Each structure stands twice: as C-alpha cells, then as structure tokens.
Amino acid sequence: MLSGGFDIGGLRGIQEGKIVQPETGYLAVDLITGILEDSIKPMVSAINGLAIGGGLEISMACHARISTSTADIGLPELTVGVIPGFGGTQRLPRLIGLSKALEMILTSKIIKGNEAHRLGLVDAIALPDELLDTACRWALDIAESRRPWIKTLNQSDKLGPLDEARNIFDSARAQARKQSAYNQLPLDCIDVIEEGIVSGPLAGLWKEAHTFQKLIFSDESKNLVHVFFARQEILPIPGINCSGSVPPREINKIAVVGGGRMGSGIVTALILSNFHVILKEIDDNFLQEGLDRVQVNLRNRLVEGKLNPEEFDKTFSLLTGVLDYQSFKDVDMVIEAVSEDVSLKQQIFVELEKYCPSNCVLATTTSAIDLNLIGEKINCSDRIIGAHFFSPAQIMPLLEIVHTPKTSPEIIADLMNVAAKIQKIPVTVRNCTGFAVSRMLFPCTQSALFLVDHGLDIYRIDNAITKFGMQMGPFRLMDSIGFGDAIAIGDQFLQSFPKRCFKSMLIPLMFEDKRTGEATGKGFYSYDDNGEANPDHEIQNYIEKSRNISGTQLDPEIVNLSEIEILEMLLFPAINEACRILEEGIAAKASHLDIASIMAQGFPSFRGGAMFWADSLGTGYIHTKLENWAKKYGNFFEPSSFLAERAAKSLALSAQGSI
Incomplete structure (x- = not known):
C-alpha cells in the first residue's frame, strides 16, 4: 500500500486555484471503483504505518486488507472541512456497520490495526516483516478461489434493517446539531452516507462526489485547512526544539x-x-x-x-x-x-x-x-x-x-x-x-460582566456563545474555573492593565456568600447531583446588588442586543487584546493564537481560530465597532494601535512583518 493519505497541500492548492480539480466522480467512481474494485485481478492492501483518509479509502476498495497491529487507520477528512471523497462514506459502513462508521467519520477517529481487525475493517493482522508475504499469499488465495472475492460495495450484511438505519441517522443528526447549530459539515456527511443506504451504493458515490466538490470551496474547509497548517507552524521554534540546536535531557x-x-x-x-x-x-x-x-x-x-x-x-x-x-x-x-x-x-x-x-x-x-x-x-x-x-x-x-x-x-x-x-x-x-491565552480570554469575561451589569441576561450571553460553536459561555466557564481563582486572576489584570479593566462587584458578592462555582454546586448556574448546569434565578439578586454598588444603570440598547451584537461585544475585545499580544511580541504569529484559541478556549475550529475569523470580518469593521463602543462606554473598548494601523492600511491581522 503506497498511499498514506491525501495531500492537504493539494487541497489548499485547489482552493487557491493553483491546482486543477479532477472532474466530478473521476476518482471515486471511475478510478477507484471502476478500475480498482472492479479489477479482474484480486487487489489486496498491505497496511503498515498509515492508512489515513484517501489511503484507507483505496484500501477499502481492495478485495482484502492486511495490516500490522500498530498501523494508524481512519477517515479524518472532516478535520479539514470535507467529507471522505474516494468512496469512504459508502464502504466503511458496509465493512464495520453503520453506527461504528458514523462514529469514526464524524469524530475523525484514528484506530490501530488491532482494533480495525476486531471491527472487520481489515481481514488479518501480520508482523511488519511478514506483511508483504501475507498480502501476496492472500491475493493468490483469492485468485485460486481459496478465499472469497469480496467487493465491498456489494456487502450489506452489516447495514441492518432500513428502519433501524433511519433511527441511527436521526440520532446522529441530533447529536451534530447539539454540538454546533452552525456547523453544516457533519449533516452533509450524514446525508451522503444515508443516500447510499437508501438508494444504493452507486447513488451514494455520486452524491459523495458532488458534495465533496462543493465542500472544497466552502468557508469551513478553507478555515479548517488553515488550522491544519497553523498546527504545523507551531514547531520548530528557532534554536529551541527537540531536534534543534538545544537537545533536551532525558526526563524520568x-x-x-x-x-x-x-x-x-x-x-x-x-x-x-x-x-x-x-x-x-x-x-x-x-x-x-x-x-x-x-x-x-x-x-x-x-x-x-x-x-x-x-x-x-x-x-x-x-x-x-x-x-x-x-x-x-x-x-x-x-x-x-x-x-x-x-x-x-x-x-x-x-x-x-x-x-x-x-x-x-x-x-x-x-x-x-x-x-x-x-x-x-x-x-x-x-x-x-x-x-x-x-x-x-x-x-x-x-x-x-x-x-x-x-x-x-x-x-x-x-x-x-x-x-x-x-x-x-x-x-x-x-x-x-x-x-497569551488568559490575556485573550480575560477581555471576553470582562465584557460579559459589563453587559450583565448594564442589563443583558446571563443566559442569553452563554447561549449566544455556544450557538456560535464554543463549548461553553463565559459564565459557565467561570463556574468551571472557580471564583477564587477568577478573582485572583482578575486582580493580576487590574494591577497590570488598570486602564482597560471593567470592575464588576458581581463575582465578589457571590464569593462572599460562598457561592463559588461548580465545585460548590452553585455559581452562575446551580448544579444537580449529576453535575448538570441549570439556570438559577437567584443570580438576579446579586446582579441588582452589583449594579447598586457600582451605580450602573440599565442600558436599553444593551438589553435589546441581537445575538450577533452580543458575539461582537464579547469577542472583539478579545481580538483587540490579541493584537496587543502580537504587538508586544508575546506570541510569534497570529496563527499561534488561532491554535491557542481553539485548543484552550474552545473557539470553534471550523471558524479557523480567533484571528483567522477576525480577518474574515475585516480589521476595518472590528476597529470601527470598538471605536464606537469606546466613545460610548469608555477605555475598556479602546482599539489597540496595532489594530488601528492594520485597519488604516486594510491589512489582515495575520499579515507578517512591520506596517
């Protein structure tokens, strides 16, 4: 098996118009199915190392698969914003069953050869130095009718009854919508798999081909391809890395x-x-x-x-x-x-x-x-x-x-x-x-407290953030951190950046009443015995006290903010602080902050990370919004000089070099 997987650089090349995209259906239908799977000679895949994405899809079109126990096997295409495009959506369910296939594809799960064998995805396990001989013997056995000649697309014994399949699809769709209301990609993938179950594998292959071609040019795919390469850019660090000029010691x-x-x-x-x-x-x-x-x-x-x-x-x-x-x-x-x-x-x-x-x-x-x-x-x-x-x-x-x-x-x-x-x-x-991470997060929580003190409902704020695709809103997050640490961290920021802090009494008042977050069962939410968070209307009493102490008045404009406006007032201050982080040289690249925002703060990866998302809106737009809020509400929203200069020259935040 020579193919480890599809080159993501090729995907980016197609998106940027540097590589010509193959005709729809050529790879999945004409090449892999028409030539490989329908070959008059038996094809056996020998898997050692990687069979990821396209590598596995080619393997599944073979008439048998032999793997080492430690090979990495999976279909992670959703992580770059597309679906498996070489027939993977149709063959995997026929080899391991619908439920397991949906789990592997929708979670981009990579499994080892041993587990793949247990699931029925590979036919046998061989030692690395015996792999090629085993695969050759298997091919000869098929050719001489000692083993069955199996075309994966013709298999249906693991698919189950149609009614059962529909229930599985309904459950998968509900779970996908629960995870993010705005991410259409998993739903598109489920639709393609369902087409093959309901209308037959050839119909499924064609729907897969058309959907794949459409998704390549989607914003989600461009964003996720950016994330893929941003991860690669984190290492190496010049002069300081595990293979660079400073070798690490053995830490035991x-x-x-x-x-x-x-x-x-x-x-x-x-x-x-x-x-x-x-x-x-x-x-x-x-x-x-x-x-x-x-x-x-x-x-x-x-x-x-x-x-x-x-x-x-x-x-x-x-x-x-x-x-x-x-x-x-x-x-x-x-x-x-x-x-x-x-x-x-x-x-x-x-x-x-x-x-x-x-x-x-x-x-x-x-x-x-x-x-x-x-x-x-x-x-x-x-x-x-x-x-x-x-x-x-x-x-x-x-x-x-x-x-x-x-x-x-x-x-x-x-x-x-x-x-x-x-x-x-x-x-x-x-x-x-x-x-970098806490400095980006802190303005978001500060803005959330600012909005609540001026009349916006706590749970509307958290709901807006989770619908955007983040795992939890700022108030649920503060409950998770605990108010003791939240106050201590807040004090550090107040000492270091006093001119751009908003000081609310809400958390100190709750902390005083021993209402300290998830660990004690009560914070901005109340928590049941299973740890489930539920809105708590007692919070309103603390909000009123906080307003009275600070002398803050309800602001009708803030009370009636739309969902998009809530998101902007929460996230633009974080982007503004990220600009200062870059300006001060705290982080080396905007792409590093994208990875940090996704992997530490729960920023939705399908939006490309915080800075990439901001660039999609435009520095001028963000600067204008912050400038208007600063005039109305004070220093907390004042645009950084880095953002102001980028906006004036219509430059992206991710643009390298001085301006």
Missing part, C-alpha cells in the same frame, strides 16, 4: 506540587506516559484526595476501554505520594500546581530551590501571574518556566509554555520534550501577566 522523574483538579490531571497525563511521578501535598487528607482523583481519572479510561486492569495497576504504581520535599533530591522536573496565590507560590519555589538538583526544571502552572513575581525570592530564575495546562489537564491538548528573558534554552527544550511525550501541543510565548 517528575514531582507535582498540589493534588487538586489541575495537579491530579497533570499527574494522570504524566503516569499515562510512563513517567515516575511524586505527588506532594500538605497533609494526609489532601494527599489521599489527590491520589483518589488520579484513580478516578484512570478508572474513567478503564471504563472507556483505553486501559485494561493490568495497565491500570501498572500505571498507578508509577505514582508516589509524599508530604515533604525530602524525596525531591533526584527529580528532573517539578510542576507547581497550587492555587493562584502569589505568596504561596513564592514560598514553594524557595523550598524547591533548597531541595531540588541544580539542573531541575522548575515549572509553574499559573495561568496569569508574571513569572518574575513568582521567582522573586530565589536565585535560579534561569530555571523557572511556565507550564500552563488547561483543565482537565489529562484531556485538554494544549500546553502554553512561558519563558522569561532569563529562562535557559535547555529548560525550554526539556519542557518541550515532556510536552511531546504526554502528547500536548505546545505554544511557546513570552512572559507577561496573563501570557
């Missing part, structure tokens, strides 16, 4: 200070990647709670089938709990994961300097505190680095790596190496209050 033993939700998530990610980990807590009760959280995280993977009982025990055995720093004498890295308390973090780093080896990486998970402040009381500031994980840390894919001018390249390389081993996507930024 890592200590984590703090076993709360964040710390236990980090521990889980580390031990799942075979690191030996020490978890340090302040007393037996807190330590046991931390260990229990890690066990719960591992049990969840056990239930999901991602770990077996033996692997569970082996993984958990990599973790040791301690109450002091004595065992830190031979650790290679420490990750501090306590609450956003400057003095507490300073105290911990004093202890770390005292007990850890002189070359130990000293990392902090702070989401907003200036690293120079954290390291103010120690003498080894060259070893301090920010490792900003996102909760839940064992699941969220991004790691924001923060360095100061003093941080040594070796320390950055070491953390980059660990990030790769725990399968995190690193975005490296320079130090400042809030770094």
